[in-house]
Amino acid sequence: MSDPALSNGAPQPKPKKTKLTLAIVGCAFLALAAVLLGPTLLLPKVMERFAHAQREKAKLDVQALVRLLDKYAAHNGGAYPQTLEALLAPDPAGEVLLKVQALPRDPWTNPYVYLAPALDQPRRVVSYGKDGRPGGEGADADIDSATLGDD
Numbered sequence: 297m298s299d300p301a302l303s304n305g306a307p308q309p310k311p312k313k314t315k316l317t318l319a320i321v322g323c324a325f326l327a328l329a330a331v332l333l334g335p336t337l338l339l340p341k342v343m344e345r346f347a348h349a350q351r352e353k354a355k356l357d358v359q360a361l362v363r364l365l366d367k368y369a370a371h372n373g374g375a376y377p378q379t380l381e382a383l384l385a386p387d388p389a390g391e392v393l394l395k396v397q398a399l400p401r402d403p404w405t406n407p408y409v410y411l412a413p414a415l416d417q418p419r420r421v422v423s424y425g426k427d428g429r430p431g432g433e434g435a436d437a438d439i440d441s442a443t444l445g446d447d
Contacts, residue, residue: 347426347434347435350403350404350426350435351403351425351435351439353402353403354402354403354423354425354439355439355444357400357402357408357423358408358421358422358423358439358440358441358444359441359444361380361383361400361408361410361421361441362419362421362441364383364393364394365377365380365383365410365419365421366419367393368382368383368387368393369419371387371388371389371391372387372388376412376413376419377412378412379410379412380399380408380410380421381399383399384396384398384399402423402424402439404423404425404426404428406423406424406428408421408422408423409421409422409423409424410422418442419441420440420441420442421440421441422438422439422440422441423438423439424438425437425438425439
């Protein structure tokens with residue numbers, strides 16, 4: 297038989313499980329959306345900052361190499377070396393200006409290009425950017441000591 301307190305003909309209240317279930321499902325949906333869309337929305341910004349950091353590192357490297365070349369010239373009567381490798385070897389005074397095993401490479405693993413001074417042209421150090429080729433725009437643009445204001 298049925299309970300007399302429940303059979304008075306009044307509608308029975310629904311349990312509050314529905315609101316709780318909807319809240320849980322809503323939170324789960326938002327969490328899933330954040331997991332799936334978060335990287336998609338953040339990745340371009342992260343990659344943009346990484347590319348900027350690579351270019352800044354290359355600029356610092358170019359400036360450092362130029363300073364070492366100028367120091368070499370100061371120690372050698374104003375004469376610049378013909379290659380960057382000269383910075384790895386002891387100069388006539390016995391000083392090694394670049395104390396590493398091998399010449400540094402730019403952030404894209406390309407060698408830095410050294411253009412020894414010729415006639416009235418100053419010494420230059422260049423990174424050809426991400427693509428490793430002269431010219432280009434954006435991440436592919438050259439980083440040249442002649443345009444960095446070092447001369």
